[in-house]
Amino acid sequence: RDSSTSRGLGDVYKRQTTPALNSINSLVLEKRPDLGLRLVERDFPSVATGSTPLTSAFAPTLSGLYELSGRRDQAFQTYHDAIRWQLLHEGPTLDPIKGIPTLSNNLSYTFSTTNENVDEGEVLVLKSIALSDARQSEFIDTLGWIYFRQGKLASAEAEISRSLRTTRSPDSSRRELYQHLAAIKQARGDSEAAAWIYAYISTLQ
Numbered sequence: 001r002d003s004s005t006s007r008g009l010g011d012v013y014k015r016q017t018t019p020a021l022n023s024i025n026s027l028v029l030e031k032r033p034d035l036g037l038r039l040v041e042r043d044f045p046s047v048a049t050g051s052t053p054l055t056s057a058f059a060p061t062l063s064g065l066y067e068l069s070g071r072r073d074q075a076f077q078t079y080h081d082a083i084r085w086q087l088l089h090e091g092p093t094l095d096p097i098k099g100i101p102t103l104s105n106n107l108s109y110t111f112s113t114t115n116e117n118v119d120e121g122e123v124l125v126l127k128s129i130a131l132s133d134a135r136q137s138e139f140i141d142t143l144g145w146i147y148f149r150q151g152k153l154a155s156a157e158a159e160i161s162r163s164l165r166t167t168r169s170p171d172s173s174r175r176e177l178y179q180h181l182a183a184i185k186q187a188r189g190d191s192e193a194a195a196w197i198y199a200y201i202s203t204l205q
Helices: 011-029 033-043 055-068 072-090 100-114 118-131 136-150 153-166 175-187 191-201
Strands: none
Touching: 011 033, 011 055, 033 055, 055 072, 055 100, 072 100, 100 118, 100 136, 118 136, 136 153, 136 175, 153 175, 175 191
């Protein structure tokens, strides 16, 4: 979910890697995981093994590529590697952009999108919320989607609604939140409300 560069990289190193990261990240959006993974393995082989300061920077992109290609275990392992790198080399930073709360939240969200390990995902995202005051609306959305996967529909709706109330993102960036809310409404048997939400989503630019 977040693809910011890792703390500790020099400015020159950032300038060298950010264009490549952006290029590879675009392949996630284009749903071309095989090409993206080939580029990572060719240009940044240490990233795939979790043995570089770039591990945290590439984690969302690399995990997304693995998930799209059906390699879910590797998608999960990418975040585990990034969290381990943070603990071993940078300490348990609470930096809201690059730190463990964001990485743990992203891993939890990956559990929710794949509908695997959702109980572990609940523990992870609750810890993320407890540790970080920043970007909480995103974390709360993750918690809501975890609850949805667990079948806790009332709790899921409450958390997604709370995320919508607290987010500072513009309407155009709230599409995913509204999609989650509509899916929950549908699952709870409120097809009319879901239809209205989907209609509203279609107006977002």
